[in-house]
Amino acid sequence: MIDFKTEIKKYQFLIELEEVEEALYSEEIADIVDLIQHMAEK
Numbered sequence: 001m002i003d004f005k006t007e008i009k010k011y012q013f014l015i016e017l018e019e020v021e022e023a024l025y026s027e028e029i030a031d032i033v034d035l036i037q038h039m040a041e042k
Helices: 004-010 017-041
Strands: none
């Protein structure tokens, strides 16, 4: 039988939450810059 408490203690996140937030934020900024550049070309 699986001991869930033991398994949860062994579990490690692949990416920390802060790293995910930073990656999403930087992508969001790049998207905004691309949008502004596209609007400026017209």
